Amino acid sequence: MCLAIPGRITEIRDHDPVTRSGTVDFGGVFKEVNLSFVPDAQPGDYVIVHAGFALNTIDEAEAGKILEYLDEIDELGGLEEPGS
Amino acid sequence: MKFMDEYRDAASVRALAARIRGITTRPWTIMEVCGGQTHAIVRFGIDELLPKEITLVHGPGCPVCVTPAEIIDEAIDIASRPGVIFCSFGDMVRVPGTKENLFSVKAKGGDVRVVYSPLDALRLAASNPDREVVFFAVGFETTAPANAMAVYQASRRGIENFSLLVSHVLVPPAIEAILSSPGNRVQGFLAAGHVCTVMGYEEYRPIADKYKVPIVVTGFEPLDILQGIFMCVTQLEQGRSQVENAYTRAVQSGGNAKAQELIREVFCVGPRKWRGIGKIPRSGLRLRGAYEKFDAERRFGVAGGPSEETSECISGSILQGVKKPHECPAFATRCTPDRPLGATMVSSEGACAAYYRYRRFSNKEI
């Protein structure tokens, strides 16, 4: 029940708190998205979009942390089982 | 696509899967609650990467699976009325009620439309003042803010020809129902990431404490799911039962306050029947106060009639993780994706549909 994908706000058109909305770029696909639940989000920010609504801004620092951690385990080579 | 592709990196996936294999010493049964997670697991073949000790159970995380047959019958009733434009997410249109599905209403001349957002339905109402536009508001807490906003905007703009047929369900009561059921085998949970984006995860702490199960907030990409499993298994191996967050880029413990505020404004909590499970108190949302007039059940006078579910369908036991699809006598014989007896076979993330694909060709023991 949870299909929500990240996209980048390219512009904000309507600034009314309830109908606050703007264009989100998902990578060559642009959709009008309601931004009233992310009042501090600005153009350039990445948001998680579900059913036409931004539900949260992506915490880029946290996103970075987990990717670093994953790079580390890549380097450590994990604990490969023989034949895997 | 940024913030998606990185979480599908093959090398990182292999490395994380290896770590999971490295720490697993005993059999564990973990339930993932969200249909979107089930979809990712099936689509990416994630269980292939896990050690055989880990059993993933697909929980009732799909509104398609848990929306009661009676509500679908109500939807069909409303959609069949002249002048109604019935809007729904794509997932719902093939789910069978007691007799047929929404698509068959279309075949009889009903105006049933698939939309992406409840705001699309509101737009239709605004531009078709002579028609009644109804939106099928199913879903977990993830979709509640969107539906709340549609109703709120309708109210503010005085759009009277708009209503919601509500079948919202809440995750924590469902988890409790599963944990407290006698046949329960689930030892750990992957909580639904986007539900927690909205609601936060504080409400899972009392559940983790009471039932002594680890609950890990988990995302939807392969790495997210593996990370959730890794953290869950780590806790299980260490005998811990805490709430942890594996989806930190999109979830904070308090959730989205503005979204929660609007949900509280428009909806209130009440009992809700879950298909195959039964009534769970305080497990659903309904429109409250000034917004009751946007309730399609009231507007169209469709009361929830008693439904006769096909007695063959055991989706309830499957949704609770008590039985597996191939243990159902009708599985793959009388019940297939083309002729589903219940919702777990209709939905491509339903446990039965997912099993059906593997069973037809796999030599693996399921």
Next chain:
Amino acid sequence: MADERDENEEFVLSCPIPVTEYPRIVLGHGGGGTLSHALIEKMFVRSFDNPFLDARHDGAVFEIGARKVAFTTDSYVVRPIFFPGGDIGTLAVNGTVNDLAMCGARPLFMSAGLILEEGLPMETLWRIVRSMKRAAETAGVEIVTGDTKVVDKGKGDQIFINTSGVGIVEGHHAISPKRVRPGDVVLLNGDIGRHGMAVMAQREGLEFETEIQSDCAPLADIVLGLLAAGIEVHCLRDLTRGGLASAVVEIAGTAGVEIDLDESTLPVSGPVRAACEFLGLDPIYVANEGRFIAIVPDKDAAPALDLLRSHPLGADARVIGKVSQGRAGLVTLRTTIGTRAIIDMLSGEQLPRIC
């Protein structure tokens, strides 16, 4: 009299479509998935019953005197009728040209039957007719016969077009799923999912802004090039509704082989991918109108690829999979994360999802 009645009774008693499940036609019956196939198999193939239909091919190939003739028909009901990259007219010509090409035929002549709704603006019709003319010129076919009917307003959703086409099969080799062998290789001429998403971008309730253009194009030239060069083509299939996945599953089933695809080789453009992700769709099931797969023996893979890539419609041609002995009818996809997923036919058209 008695005979007439008997015939009717026979139909009612033995209609092979499970009437209890689907007493009426639903949209899924036109979706290119299992419902479509069931309808075709159980009602049409069984009723009309002849070896040409048994071949389960896009077109029928038969001999007239010394020549092998290919014959096909298709109807076009796309909405909206104008979409980025084409319109119902371009589709109507290219679709039939492509069906003939998939038989290994050089398309020569076409018919065009138009069913017009009362009230359709003349300007709209003119635009479509000019598109058909341009498409026919590009494809090297002539529209030599046709028909026009007008139906009452409200009974015909603007315009429906049927085109039938004939062509000459020049080679001697049969091209059919039954020629597919373990060890063969699957080639694809370019990126998938463009037509379906270009059309969906305009659908009310789902619309989004994008530069995705339909890939609608005639494939006869590129295909005949392969055949003329002596490539041993076992099977050809254009990827229309139901997408790449449906075509491959169908062929694997008819041929009784296993086909394994590699997701990392599947070309999908950025915008098509983004559109699929946000609507919850899988590009392998999305419709195309200028894409085909060719199944050739391994030894022919490299020269075939070179030929495809030298043609504008094959610039991004790839090897996307291989045929193996395995489990008959099984299609698997090696995912980008290295696991193997099973690819099935969908029952109806793929719908956007929220879950």
